[in-house]
Amino acid sequence: xxxxxxxxxxxxxxxxxxxxxxxxxxxxxxxxxxxxxxxxxxxxxxxxxxxxxxx
Amino acid sequence: xxxxxxxxxxxxxxxxxxxxxxxxxxxxxxxxxxxxxxxxxxxxxxxxxxxxxxxxxxxxxxxxxxxxxxxxxxxxxxxxxxxxxxxxxxxxxxxxxxxxxxxxxxxxxxxxxxxxxxxxxxxxxxxxxxxxxxxxxxxxxxxxxxxxxxxxxxxxxxxxxxxxxxxxxxxxxxxxxxxxxx
Numbered sequence: 001x002x003x004x005x006x007x008x009x010x011x012x013x014x015x016x017x018x019x020x021x022x023x024x025x026x027x028x029x030x031x032x033x034x035x036x037x038x039x040x041x042x043x044x045x046x047x048x049x050x051x052x053x054x055x
Numbered sequence: 056x057x058x059x060x061x062x063x064x065x066x067x068x069x070x071x072x073x074x075x076x077x078x079x080x081x082x083x084x085x086x087x088x089x090x091x092x093x094x095x096x097x098x099x100x101x102x103x104x105x106x107x108x109x110x111x112x113x114x115x116x117x118x119x120x121x122x123x124x125x126x127x128x129x130x131x132x133x134x135x136x137x138x139x140x141x142x143x144x145x146x147x148x149x150x151x152x153x154x155x156x157x158x159x160x161x162x163x164x165x166x167x168x169x170x171x172x173x174x175x176x177x178x179x180x181x182x183x184x185x186x187x188x189x190x191x192x193x194x195x196x197x198x199x200x201x202x203x204x205x206x207x208x209x210x211x212x213x214x215x216x217x218x219x220x221x222x223x224x225x226x227x228x229x230x231x232x233x234x235x236x237x
Binding site: 005006009012013016017020021023024025027028031032035036038039042045047048049 | 089090093096097100101104105107108206210213214216217220221223224226227228230231
């Protein structure tokens, strides 16, 4: 594909956008798994929220 | 455009935090900040890359470019308030106030090219009398604008979910600490 005389600018713009969006998505996914893991650890140790307590 | 959409969303969320005191409003505002900052950063960098071959320079301190840079700095300010506040509620209120004050910048960004003589071209997409952009460019531009808005909404919902989980973790740790001290 011939991008013409401005190929460098076009490729650089796509690369920056791809990198930033990919980093954002990766951060969201990693943060989600980290929070789930911490919650799992707390529940395993018997820590519950007030709303989950019986009686 | 998604960067401005993000700040508008944060401003509505700020009203929810300060006026209606809805707990999800703060979650929404906090979740929108990193996405808005990232999208504004993309806008500034790709805009500069586009400016070099068309205007002959990467950067000029004209009203549109400068007001977009101010938007990025405002985003970083809101993120700093959220991340450095010792008490989350105080950070949320400060961020909400900054969100409302910063909303003044949105019409400045939009109308800067009409109010001042800038290197940036005047309004060419949303203007009275119709767009001045050729349909071969306008159609993909609008499709990508819609796509990035949907990406923003998707990421926003995902980060809101993470933030709710983070707050659940925090409340469970606080309860655990209270039980230890009891």
